[in-house]
Amino acid sequence: MSIESSIRHIEHQLAGRADLVAVTKTKPVALLQQAYEAGCRRFGENRVQEMAEKQPQLPADVRWHQIGHLQTNKVKYIAPFVSLIESVDSLKLLEEIDRQARKHDRIIDCLLQVYIADEETKFGLLPEEVIDLLQSPELDKLSNIRVIGLMGIATNTDDDAQIRQEFKSLKQLFDALRPVERPNVAITELSMGMSSDYLIAVEEGSTMVRVGSAIFGSRQV
Template identity: 55%
Template sequence: MMSEISNQLTDLKKTLPESCTLVAVSKTKPSSDVLQAYQTGHLDFGENKVQELTSKAEELPKDIRWHMIGHLQRNKVKYIAPFVHLIHGVDSLKLLKEINKQGKKVDRVIDCLLQIHIAEEDTKFGLDKIELMEILNGQQLKEMINVRIIGLMGMATFTENQDQIRREFKSLKSIFEEIKNSDHTNVQLNTLSMGMSGDYQIALEEGSNMVRIGSAIFGARNY
C-alpha cells in the first residue's frame, strides 16, 4: 500500500517534464519519510543543513543522491565532501576554493551550482552577474580540478506577485543562456536549478530543468 508521501511524489512527477530533475527536499523530516519516497524509486533528495544531511546519509541507503541546497559555511564542507552529489548554493570564490580543497582530500570531483542573487530580498544569498563572470573568467577556477561547475541556481522573492517571480526567473535563465557555452575544462553548464513548491510551475515555464520541492511532497515543515 502506497503512503501519502509516495502518492504525492508519484503524482508530482507525472506533471514534470522528463528533462527536469526533481530534488525532494526532506529538511526537518524524519528518515522514515525519506525512505517512503525512496521506495518509489526516487533517488534525489535535498537538505539545507549539513548536520541533518550527514546524519540522514549515514542512516539511509547509499545510492541516494544527496543535494546540499542551503547556505553552506566553509568550515562545514569537509563533512559532506566524501559523498555529496551536488552543492547548489556556491555563492563565493572562497567557498568554491574550500570545496576544491576538500574534494582533493577525498579524491573526488564535486559538482557545484553557482548561486545567483535574483530576488529583491536582502536575506537571499548569491553572486551578482559581475562576480559570476569574475569567477568563470578567473585563472583560479581553471586550477580547481576537484570541482565542476554544472550550472546555476537561484531563488525568487517570496511574494504573491507572480509577475515579479517570473521576471526574476527570466533574468536567471538569460544569464544561464549567455554563459552556458563557457569553454573552461571544469565548467559544463547544463543545469538550471530554480523553482520550489510555491513557484516551480513558473520556473519550469521559464526554463528550469531542476526543481527543489519539499512541502508539496512531505507536507508542512516540522519546526
C-alpha cells in the same frame, strides 16, 4: 495525499522537463525512506549536520544535494559523499570544496547561486560576479570541482509576474554562460523552483526543481 501520490503528481506535472529534488530538511529518515521507495533519488538538505546524520541511514544510491547556505568550515563533513552543492556563492567556497574533494579523490559538482530575489535575506552572487568568477584565472587551479550550472531562489511573494521575471532573468544568464569552455566548467543545469513556484520555473527553463512541502507537507522549524 500520500508521499508516493505527491511525488507521482509532481513528476506528471514535470513531464520529464526537470529533475525532482525532494527537500528533506527537518524530515525524519522514515519519511525519506518512503520517498526513496516512491522512486526519489535526489534529496536536498539545508543543514550540513542533518545531511551527515541522515546519509548513512539511507541507501548508497541517494544523491545528496546541499541546497542551503554553506560555510567553508562545514564542507569537510559532506565532502565524502555529497553529489551536488547548489549554493556556491564565492570563489573562496569553491576553493575549499576543491580542497576537501581532493582529500577523498573526488570531483564535486557545484552550482553557482545567483541572487535574483527582491529580499535582503537571500544569499547569492550578482550576475556580474558570476561572470567574473567564471573568468577568474584562479578557477583553473581547481581540478576537483566542476561548475555545472546555476541556482536561484525567487522572491517569496504571491506576485507570479515578479517570480516569472526573476526566473526569466536567471535563464537569460544561464543561456549566456552555456558557451563558456573551461576544463572544470560545463553549464548544463539550472536549478530554480520550489513548492510554491516550480511550475513557473519549469515554464521558464528550469532543469531541476527543489520541492519539500508539496511532497511532505508543511515542515517543522
